[in-house]
Amino acid sequence: MTDCVPATGRVSPKGYVQAYDPIRKRMGWAHRVAWGAANGQIPEGMTVGHLCHDSALATGSCDGGNGCPHRSCVNLEHLALQTMRENHRTAYRDGVCNNGHVLDEVGGLTSNRLCKRCQREWKRQWRASRRERGLVAS
Numbered sequence: 001m002t003d004c005v006p007a008t009g010r011v012s013p014k015g016y017v018q019a020y021d022p023i024r025k026r027m028g029w030a031h032r033v034a035w036g037a038a039n040g041q042i043p044e045g046m047t048v049g050h051l052c053h054d055s056a057l058a059t060g061s062c063d064g065g066n067g068c069p070h071r072s073c074v075n076l077e078h079l080a081l082q083t084m085r086e087n088h089r090t091a092y093r094d095g096v097c098n099n100g101h102v103l104d105e106v107g108g109l110t111s112n113r114l115c116k117r118c119q120r121e122w123k124r125q126w127r128a129s130r131r132e133r134g135l136v137a138s
Contacts, residue, residue, distance in 0.1 A: 004078060031050065065097065
């Protein structure tokens with residue numbers, strides 16, 4: 001496989017690079033913008049997956065999570081149209097949550113790709129935020 005071509009620009013907390021999409025006339029993820037510019041609009045129910053990430057997982061050379069270097073890749077040879085199911089099957093196979101916790105060490109994975117440890121912390125922060133704003137009784 002050829003080398004990754006990392007996009008430059010603003011990086012989201014989850015490690016994806018944002019780019020302007022001239023077709024949709026708004027910001028989008030760089031890998032989706034690149035695929036769309038080369039192949040046209042992404043069909044409903046489909047997403048663009050990183051084949052470079054899939055092969056790196058298979059060889060054990062990527063730890064996954066938010067620091068995954070493949071999330072910024074825009075090399076068209078590394079991008080493929082996939083169903084959400086196909087894309088998630090690969091994403092969950094890496095064995096880590098979005099924050100890099102090894103799933104065997106912290107329990108299973110919740111539906112939004114957070115390990116149970118991260119989900120508990122997110123809920124704690126969410127509840128505290130609601131209390132601070134007076135949305136719930138203390």
